[in-house]
Amino acid sequence: MTKNAIGSIFFLAFSSFYFFNVFSIKKMPGSQFEVMTASTFPFYLGLGGIIISSLILVLSFVKKDNDFLTLEYLRKLDFKTTFYFVLAMLFYGFTIRTLGFIIATIIFLTIGFLLLKEKNIKRILLISSGVSIGFYLLLNNVLGVYIDPGMVYEYFVGVES
Numbered sequence: 160m161t162k163n164a165i166g167s168i169f170f171l172a173f174s175s176f177y178f179f180n181v182f183s184i185k186k187m188p189g190s191q192f193e194v195m196t197a198s199t200f201p202f203y204l205g206l207g208g209i210i211i212s213s214l215i216l217v218l219s220f221v222k223k224d225n226d227f228l229t230l231e232y233l234r235k236l237d238f239k240t241t242f243y244f245v246l247a248m249l250f251y252g253f254t255i256r257t258l259g260f261i262i263a264t265i266i267f268l269t270i271g272f273l274l275l276k277e278k279n280i281k282r283i284l285l286i287s288s289g290v291s292i293g294f295y296l297l298l299n300n301v302l303g304v305y306i307d308p309g310m311v312y313e314y315f316v317g318v319e320s
Contacts, residue, residue: 162232163219167212174208181205195302243274259309264291 184198251267258266268287277283298304 161219163215167215167219171209171212171216174205174212177201178205178209240274244271247271247274255309256307257310259312260306261291261295262309262311264294 181198181201184201186196190196247267247270251263255263265287268290269283272283295306298306
């Protein structure tokens with residue numbers, strides 16, 4: 160099997176698992192007539208992943224390339240960085256509720272840039288802060304998707320009753 164075929168099979172399995180779990184997302188009462196619900200974006204993301212990975216899988220069998228998966232190729236891969244990225248994603252998943260979206264995303268993106276060996280700290284912090292704050296404002300203010308600010312924010316600002 161070629162590298163493209165193996166990669167597309169893994170991506171197809173992940174996308175299928177993601178797509179079928181979309182249907183277990185609970186909807187808010189009365190949201191059945193809404194244009195966008197909590198499952199709209201994940202639905203299309205999973206469906207797009209299934210379509211793209213299926214196309215790549217079919218094209219990898221149609222196009223006869225000699226790019227086979229070998230032991231030499233596996234030795235060249237950087238599994239250590241991949242493992243650190245998985246740990247960073249787990250950290251992000253476990254801290255987003257406590258730290259809040261903005262702080263957890265800034266930390267996650269900073270760790271990601273450092274793992275990718277970016278040296279310019281100023282650039283790292285500007286991009287991480289800009290992306291997380293911009294995405295938060297886009298979701299909260301433009302699209303109307305509520306994102307919980309986190310327990311740290313609630314502790315320092317106080318919770319309105």
